[in-house]
Amino acid sequence: MHNTGQILNGSEIFFECLRRENVEYIFGYPGGSLLKVYETLHDIEDIRHILVRHEQGATHMAEGYARATGKPGVVLVTSGPGATNTVTGIANAYMDSSPIVVFTGQVPSSLIGNDAFQEADIVGITRPITKHNFLVKDVRELAITIRKAFYLATTGRPGPVVVDMPKDVLAATCPFEWPETVEIRGFKPTFKCHKNQVEKAAHKIAKAKRPLLYVGGGVITAEASEELRTLAVRYNIPVTMTLQGLGAFPGNHPLSMGMLGMHGTYWANQSVNNCDLLIAVGARFDDRVTGKIDAFATQAYKIHNDIDPTNVDKNIKVDLPIVGDSKDFLATLLEEMPEKTEGHESWLAEIEKWRKKCPLSYSLEPDSLKTEFVIEEVSKETAGNAVVVTDVGQHQMWTSQFYTFMNPRSIISSGGLGTMGYGLPAAIGAAFGITDRPVVLFCGDGGFMMNIQELVTAVYNRIPVKIFLINNSYLGMVRQWQELFHKEKYSFTDLGDSNPDFVKLAEAFGCKALMADNPENAKKAIKIALDYNEGPVLVDCRVVRKDMVFPMVPAGGAISDMLLARLNPKTMV
Amino acid sequence: MKHIISVLVENRFGSLNRVAAMFSARGFNLESISIGETEDPEISRMTIVTRGDDQIINQVLKQLNRLIDTIKVTDLTRQPHVERELLLMTLKLSKSTQHEIFELINVFKGKVVDIKQKSITIEVIGSPDKINTSIDIFKPYGIKELARSGVVAIHRGE
Ligand SMILES: Cc1ncc(C[n+]2csc(CCOP(=O)(O)OP(=O)(O)O)c2C)c(N)n1
Ligand SMILES: [Mg+2]
Numbered sequence: 001m002h003n004t005g006q007i008l009n010g011s012e013i014f015f016e017c018l019r020r021e022n023v024e025y026i027f028g029y030p031g032g033s034l035l036k037v038y039e040t041l042h043d044i045e046d047i048r049h050i051l052v053r054h055e056q057g058a059t060h061m062a063e064g065y066a067r068a069t070g071k072p073g074v075v076l077v078t079s080g081p082g083a084t085n086t087v088t089g090i091a092n093a094y095m096d097s098s099p100i101v102v103f104t105g106q107v108p109s110s111l112i113g114n115d116a117f118q119e120a121d122i123v124g125i126t127r128p129i130t131k132h133n134f135l136v137k138d139v140r141e142l143a144i145t146i147r148k149a150f151y152l153a154t155t156g157r158p159g160p161v162v163v164d165m166p167k168d169v170l171a172a173t174c175p176f177e178w179p180e181t182v183e184i185r186g187f188k189p190t191f192k193c194h195k196n197q198v199e200k201a202a203h204k205i206a207k208a209k210r211p212l213l214y215v216g217g218g219v220i221t222a223e224a225s226e227e228l229r230t231l232a233v234r235y236n237i238p239v240t241m242t243l244q245g246l247g248a249f250p251g252n253h254p255l256s257m258g259m260l261g262m263h264g265t266y267w268a269n270q271s272v273n274n275c276d277l278l279i280a281v282g283a284r285f286d287d288r289v290t291g292k293i294d295a296f297a298t299q300a301y302k303i304h305n306d307i308d309p310t311n312v313d314k315n316i317k318v319d320l321p322i323v324g325d326s327k328d329f330l331a332t333l334l335e336e337m338p339e340k341t342e343g344h345e346s347w348l349a350e351i352e353k354w355r356k357k358c359p360l361s362y363s364l365e366p367d368s369l370k371t372e373f374v375i376e377e378v379s380k381e382t383a384g385n386a387v388v389v390t391d392v393g394q395h396q397m398w399t400s401q402f403y404t405f406m407n408p409r410s411i412i413s414s415g416g417l418g419t420m421g422y423g424l425p426a427a428i429g430a431a432f433g434i435t436d437r438p439v440v441l442f443c444g445d446g447g448f449m450m451n452i453q454e455l456v457t458a459v460y461n462r463i464p465v466k467i468f469l470i471n472n473s474y475l476g477m478v479r480q481w482q483e484l485f486h487k488e489k490y491s492f493t494d495l496g497d498s499n500p501d502f503v504k505l506a507e508a509f510g511c512k513a514l515m516a517d518n519p520e521n522a523k524k525a526i527k528i529a530l531d532y533n534e535g536p537v538l539v540d541c542r543v544v545r546k547d548m549v550f551p552m553v554p555a556g557g558a559i560s561d562m563l564l565a566r567l568n569p570k571t572m573v
Numbered sequence: 574m575k576h577i578i579s580v581l582v583e584n585r586f587g588s589l590n591r592v593a594a595m596f597s598a599r600g601f602n603l604e605s606i607s608i609g610e611t612e613d614p615e616i617s618r619m620t621i622v623t624r625g626d627d628q629i630i631n632q633v634l635k636q637l638n639r640l641i642d643t644i645k646v647t648d649l650t651r652q653p654h655v656e657r658e659l660l661l662m663t664l665k666l667s668k669s670t671q672h673e674i675f676e677l678i679n680v681f682k683g684k685v686v687d688i689k690q691k692s693i694t695i696e697v698i699g700s701p702d703k704i705n706t707s708i709d710i711f712k713p714y715g716i717k718e719l720a721r722s723g724v725v726a727i728h729r730g731e
Contacts (some may be wrong), residue, residue: 186642186643309635556716
């Protein structure tokens, strides 16, 4: 710990600032521009540096940590290639509004712009995928910039912030000053919702015959699950959630409709179609949710609460926009609501009919394994209380359908960008932050190979992530689209001949590994994996190869276009 | 519809780039953009001319506001304001056209900034409409080169 006024060099200031921001972990990778920083780091004990094996892994780990804990994730990488390797992770955090701060080394100030060795204009490159970014030109600006970076990343709608630090700035000295408060005149997010608007919303909700809550990740960020639950239960309003919103409301509650949208439940989508009042909270009407805009919730009066005004009236024109923090919105709403409203029995009965008509189901055979079964078993065994991380693809959508999320901050999944390779590092990052709940990863065989190197990070740090490799030997989700919409031309999606032996591969990394290919041995393997806490464990789940995720609303389609089963039932599973 | 948006931004490297990049990333129309320091050297004023229906303009305003470097965003279109643009133009000059050109410069309240044997450089200041008209009118005499500043605009005082 250093005092203010003490003369420090840039690297010492860097760590002193992180200390004051209560940073526990840095996910990083050294290089030429950061040598001074790593020199200082050598003697630092109260902040843990986790050496990743690829800078993309560091960004996803930081995001996994941030999503699981609600605290900002921190990345440290060198200039040039180190910095450009973070781009996908930054874009991912931007799309899913995750608070991460990425520190990049930069070539010495005097060389910037000269095509110097390992120079990349990372501030220019990341401008459209960060909430904001900075190039620090003077060591005296370093502390205030770091303070601003954390403040911006975590305040209002969270997002990634990049701080680019030239090598000479990290070596230069100045008296250390820690600004206790930050003032950024161009950044004043609206937390408090407009009272009149909330009153109006309460009025509408009280009168609605067929209300529906449509809830996104904003409710989780705002930590407003309790208010949401009170509102839904007290007034008998069904709740549907986006991928990022899952867990905001307990999945086993009769009022939970599960996820809506492209692979949402039949009854959630039917409810959207038929509701007379849609209350969107912390959600952004993403195209994977709405499908065809003109056909989305056409009968509904639409209320939309979001902390980011740009989300309002962006994709869908709403009737009652309410900009502000979702917790403030829901809490104020509860104050404004009358004691009692009508119970919506007939509306709930109607929904129940849809639920019965097209439940989520799958067939179980004794000698083959289904992804749905694996996920459902893990859900039961963890009582819906695990932190569940996914990669991108079919297994991701099945996770949304078959894992019963009971708590907020329980799903960590790449929604906005859809980044394959996200899952493994994100799960490791989550497990650094969360040690009192199991961290489970469902990952496709395609995506697993995209950041497999991070298995080393998990093994070395004895991170007990439970990896369920959903191995269909296909780029399954692309195969699904090929089958449905591209004349069954299975172009470059069959991995059957090229996949490695995942059990041997994991073992080569020093990771415990098991194989499962039927319900019985899968059940056993799941138990073993959940009980094993010495380090990571991988279960190679050899699932049926050509399974399909239904229901599915084709891209840009209306809910009435929803597919419930294969177009060509003869296609072999 | 055309909108004139006035934006106060931090006078910092990259601010202009952030605004311009946001327009291109989101596919907004950007007809002109001009920037200069204000009475406060830490703040620059940007004047942006864009087109779009109400919904688009609404998004433009909100997205501008969302940028951290923007301090204040005002749509001047429906408020009392003055807008001006500067035109610099070099025309071919000959004995036969000389007289008419000078007359037209007077009509547009323009100024001669430079004159050579075979060319004349003039400046015209005015609303974008006036600038457009003056370009149309001078065209037949032979425009050798032309530069427009883009619009700058400001609220009318009380
Ligand atoms: C980095 C990246 N490249 C390509 C894609 C396109 N894509 C989406 S899903 C998918 C297939 C994923 O296959 P796999 O990881 O095996 O999961 P599965 O769908 O089989 O469960 C692909 C290629 C993507 N989302 N991300
Ligand atoms: Mg696969």
